[in-house]
Amino acid sequence: MSDTPSTLSLASTPPRLALRGIRKSYPTVVANDGIDLIVQPGEIHAVLGENGAGKSTLMKIIYGVIKPDAGSVLWEGRHARIASPAEARKLGIGMVFQHFALFDTLTVVENILIALDDDMPSAALARRISEVSTRYGLPIDPKRLVHSMSVGERQRVEIVRCLLQEPKLLIMDEPTSVLTPQAVQTLFQTLRRLASEGCSILYISHKLDEIRALCDTATVLRAGKVTGTADPRRETSDSLARMMIGSELATCRLEARQPGAVRLGVEALTLSTLDPFGTALHDITLEVRAGEILGIAGVSGNGQKELLAALSGESTSDDAGAIVIDGAPAGTLNPAQRRRLGLAFVPEERLGRGAVPPMSLAENALLTGSAKGMVHKGLVRSRVARGFAQAVIERFKVKCGGPAAAAQSLSGGNLQKYIVGRETLLEPKLMIVAQPTWGVDVGASLLIHQALIDLRNRGVALLVVSEELDELFEISDRIAVLAQGRLSPSRRPAETSIEEIGRWMSGDFPALATAHERETARA
Amino acid sequence: MSARLRVLELERRARPSAVMRIASPLLAAAAMLATGFVVFLLLGKDPAEAFYVFFIKPVANRYGVGELLLKATPLALCALGLAVGFRANVWNIGAEGQLTMGAIAGSGVALYLGPTEAAWVLPLMLLAGVLGGMAWAAIPAFLRTRFHTSEILVTLMLVYIAQLFLSYLVHGAWRDPAGYNFPQSRAFTEAETLPLLLEGSRVTIAAVFAVALAAASWFFSQKTFAGFRMQVAGLAPAAAAYAGFSEKRNIWLALLLSGATAGLAGISEVAGPIGQLQPTVSPGYGFAAIIVAFVGRLHPLGIILASLLMSLLYLGGESAQMQMSLPSAVTGLFQGVLLFYLLAADLFINFSLRRGPRRATDDEDDAYTPEDESETEIGGVPVSAPTLAPGKLT
Numbered sequence: 001m002s003d004t005p006s007t008l009s010l011a012s013t014p015p016r017l018a019l020r021g022i023r024k025s026y027p028t029v030v031a032n033d034g035i036d037l038i039v040q041p042g043e044i045h046a047v048l049g050e051n052g053a054g055k056s057t058l059m060k061i062i063y064g065v066i067k068p069d070a071g072s073v074l075w076e077g078r079h080a081r082i083a084s085p086a087e088a089r090k091l092g093i094g095m096v097f098q099h100f101a102l103f104d105t106l107t108v109v110e111n112i113l114i115a116l117d118d119d120m121p122s123a124a125l126a127r128r129i130s131e132v133s134t135r136y137g138l139p140i141d142p143k144r145l146v147h148s149m150s151v152g153e154r155q156r157v158e159i160v161r162c163l164l165q166e167p168k169l170l171i172m173d174e175p176t177s178v179l180t181p182q183a184v185q186t187l188f189q190t191l192r193r194l195a196s197e198g199c200s201i202l203y204i205s206h207k208l209d210e211i212r213a214l215c216d217t218a219t220v221l222r223a224g225k226v227t228g229t230a231d232p233r234r235e236t237s238d239s240l241a242r243m244m245i246g247s248e249l250a251t252c253r254l255e256a257r258q259p260g261a262v263r264l265g266v267e268a269l270t271l272s273t274l275d276p277f278g279t280a281l282h283d284i285t286l287e288v289r290a291g292e293i294l295g296i297a298g299v300s301g302n303g304q305k306e307l308l309a310a311l312s313g314e315s316t317s318d319d320a321g322a323i324v325i326d327g328a329p330a331g332t333l334n335p336a337q338r339r340r341l342g343l344a345f346v347p348e349e350r351l352g353r354g355a356v357p358p359m360s361l362a363e364n365a366l367l368t369g370s371a372k373g374m375v376h377k378g379l380v381r382s383r384v385a386r387g388f389a390q391a392v393i394e395r396f397k398v399k400c401g402g403p404a405a406a407a408q409s410l411s412g413g414n415l416q417k418y419i420v421g422r423e424t425l426l427e428p429k430l431m432i433v434a435q436p437t438w439g440v441d442v443g444a445s446l447l448i449h450q451a452l453i454d455l456r457n458r459g460v461a462l463l464v465v466s467e468e469l470d471e472l473f474e475i476s477d478r479i480a481v482l483a484q485g486r487l488s489p490s491r492r493p494a495e496t497s498i499e500e501i502g503r504w505m506s507g508d509f510p511a512l513a514t515a516h517e518r519e520t521a522r523a
Numbered sequence: 524m525s526a527r528l529r530v531l532e533l534e535r536r537a538r539p540s541a542v543m544r545i546a547s548p549l550l551a552a553a554a555m556l557a558t559g560f561v562v563f564l565l566l567g568k569d570p571a572e573a574f575y576v577f578f579i580k581p582v583a584n585r586y587g588v589g590e591l592l593l594k595a596t597p598l599a600l601c602a603l604g605l606a607v608g609f610r611a612n613v614w615n616i617g618a619e620g621q622l623t624m625g626a627i628a629g630s631g632v633a634l635y636l637g638p639t640e641a642a643w644v645l646p647l648m649l650l651a652g653v654l655g656g657m658a659w660a661a662i663p664a665f666l667r668t669r670f671h672t673s674e675i676l677v678t679l680m681l682v683y684i685a686q687l688f689l690s691y692l693v694h695g696a697w698r699d700p701a702g703y704n705f706p707q708s709r710a711f712t713e714a715e716t717l718p719l720l721l722e723g724s725r726v727t728i729a730a731v732f733a734v735a736l737a738a739a740s741w742f743f744s745q746k747t748f749a750g751f752r753m754q755v756a757g758l759a760p761a762a763a764a765y766a767g768f769s770e771k772r773n774i775w776l777a778l779l780l781s782g783a784t785a786g787l788a789g790i791s792e793v794a795g796p797i798g799q800l801q802p803t804v805s806p807g808y809g810f811a812a813i814i815v816a817f818v819g820r821l822h823p824l825g826i827i828l829a830s831l832l833m834s835l836l837y838l839g840g841e842s843a844q845m846q847m848s849l850p851s852a853v854t855g856l857f858q859g860v861l862l863f864y865l866l867a868a869d870l871f872i873n874f875s876l877r878r879g880p881r882r883a884t885d886d887e888d889d890a891y892t893p894e895d896e897s898e899t900e901i902g903g904v905p906v907s908a909p910t911l912a913p914g915k916l917t
Contacts, residue, residue, distance in 0.1 A: 353761040
């Protein structure tokens with residue numbers, strides 16, 4: 001560990017954390033297979049690997065959530081038996097999970113109170129939360145109920161919850177996926193400050209640029225084993241990718257193309273929300289043409305959920321003309337009726353929304369594909385559904401046990417490939433995709449991006465809502481930003497920059513002409 | 524470091540166990556019998572004799588078998604309808620009330636149009652029974668789809684209204700003038716009664732309805748798109764909304780179907796073994812049918828088998844009451860215990876037991892053990908890590 005900053009790790013100090021030969025197996029997979037890992041005090045240590053490489057399992061072992069089958073854990077040079085998260089916290093280990101561990105029906109303060117190991121009056125705690133959250137640039141309202149918060153806001157709660165306990169080792173599991181570029185920079189400053197105060201950080205990610213910008217050391221995992229340890233600042237993204245996925249990182253190319261007719265028109269869509277913490281949509285106007293991809297950037301909780309529900313038909317508007325699909329007014333239509341107009345939709349939540357977890361892939365084909373000959377006079381034709389599922393599996397290289405496999409048995413990336421594939425084979429005229437690659441590994445991301453681009457090249461209109469700016473810059477013909485329920489003007493990726501889009505994400509963008517102004521201009 | 528315990532842990536199975544799905548009701552039945560053994564001992568009865576009286580004697584002859592089918596019929600009819608709703612997350616627990624309304628509506632036809640020996644009266648009574656049950660179930664369906672009221676509460680409360688309404692009728696307007704002031708309607712004529720299935724027993728052709736309905740229910744849930752939509756609504760409501768399946772349609776369908784079968788069960792009872800309208804037309808078939816539906820895994824074939832088991836519990840309870848002077852509560856006890864064990868045994872569909880891993884650090888003398896929390900470790904938390912992770916709740 002000679003790469004560790006010498007000012008922080010004196011030769012006599014034992015490492016903050018050392019793992020030896022950690023092994024954990026599940027009925028179907030060996031998640032960790034003889035893993036060694038050493039973290040020095042004040043070190044920002046990346047654990048890099050694709051989804052399913054065993055990163056999360058390893059972190060849960062350190063945090064006492066999962067017990068290893070074999071191997072030992074040394075904490076500051078002493079053998080430690082971490083049997084529960086409470087013991088981990090007592091040692092000084094904090095963890096921000098990728099999937100948040102918050103109770104929906106409680107407020108921020110109540111959630112944090114539950115996790116605290118000592119009692120504290122809630123008023124005092126609320127003050128502490130406000131203090132810590134402003135100090136680290138993670139604004140949250142302590143009195144808000146968690147169910148009304150976006151993914152991004154929930155993560156802030158998780159981070160603040162850990163910071164309140166002044167940890168010696170902070171585990172961050174994929175923390176930046178829900179932050180604006182500026183917020184990522186703020187988070188990095190926070191983490192660097194924490195590190196300089198002596199706190200070690202285990203930073204789990206598959207984003208190579210971030211790791212190269214932030215981390216002192218990187219341990220790379222592949223299929224449950226350590227494939228290398230490196231100083232990420234001296235590596236290139238390609239060399240790290242080789243360690244991580246065993247091959248070069250490929251990217252998609254977007255050939256210039258003349259867009260065709262308008263397939264989706266949204267005209268001055270204003271929707272109030274019944275949810276007191278939801279985001280109302282104000283005067284959203286956009287159009288997506290055949291053969292183009294419109295990317296919608298923005299941090300979750302800025303109206304994405306509401307916009308997607310309004311477009312998919314899960315919430316309807318009183319004004320039929322506010323949403324026009326392929327020339328037909330659709331504002332008042334339900335999701336099934338909009339699908340008949342040629343809409344396909346890939347939702348953000350795969351399990352439970354995009355797919356029914358315990359049902360087979362064939363049955364999940366039937367979920368949205370009933371118009372593709374799978375239903376005849378009210379009766380299900382299972383053979384057609386199986387054939388359709390088989391076609392999706394083959395064309396999109398879905399790793400699974402065949403059309404009879406339950407949706408919940410697939411990994412996140414494979415399920416997403418299946419859902420994208422299913423919606424693609426429905427031959428839509430317009431496809432709306434939310435967070436296409438959230439939590440999906442590099443290989444699957446590439447395949448999904450290529451599938452979206454192929455659809456565009458075949459003349460489908462696509463609207464992609466994503467929090468990953470890199471992704472939007474890679475696949476979009478135009479990018480717009482949704483912030484506080486308002487939509488920015490759109491820009492071609494070549495005509496804008498990550499910085500400009502990042503600034504827009506905080507709501508600072510030139511106003512679109514209002515509906516009234518457009519009408520007067522037309523007259 | 525002597526406490527080197529290897530505690531049993533629950534581990535989530537890679538996939539739900541198909542074997543346990545079927546074995547679980549059998550395990551539950553076995554555990555119920557074991558509990559019964561202890562209960563009989565505590566009551567000072569010879570368990571062997573009690574078991575014989577409870578489970579064997581009632582069905583030892585042809586008449587007994589007939590009684591078994593007789594009591595299983597309304598249970599199966601109600602449970603088959605309820606299962607359709609339960610699969611779709613629609614919780615009709617008021618089949619007892621719909622059964623009662625079915626009995627009232629069907630009897631009303633006979634009482635107002637008869638007495639007659641005409642053949643048309645019976646189909647009309649059955650139809651009215653079905654419609655009566657449906658109408659009673661339409662109330663919670665309307666309230667739920669229109670005002671988001673809980674169908675659990677509304678269906679339950681309507682049970683008592685239906686029973687009081689029945690009581691009002693048999694004590695008043697519909698009382699048999701020639702019935703010596705007993706609170707009951709006139710007896711139905713032969714044409715107003717369901718034909719017998721087995722000579723020398725009381726089983727009517729309603730048992731055939733139950734079997735036919737089981738087949739229809741299997742077909743509905745396995746082969747029709749409407750059945751599929753209801754299944755999706757039950758398993759993943761968000762996915763149903765995403766696919767554009769109407770929630771209201773599912774709620775209406777589920778409640779009307781279960782109301783219809785409960786109504787059919789009701790009229791089949793009064794136009795069958797009872798033969799007239801009485802203040803009580805069911806010993807709680809509508810409630811016991813909830814247990815039948817779950818013990819039968821919400822599957823038509825399972826429901827048929829479970830209804831036979833539940834029917835046996837009714838018969839056994841009566842037999843034990845008469846011959847061993849055991850309290851009638853024994854029947855309810857067996858029913859409750861059966862459901863209780865079933866829910867417990869169902870845990871093993873998704874989880875398996877395994878010996879906890881030996882701690883690598885147990886052998887080390889300098890093992891770090893935070894003092895005050897070590898007992899949770901030695902006690903062995905009997906819940907696996909995946910269920911503990913509160914991430915599930917968000």
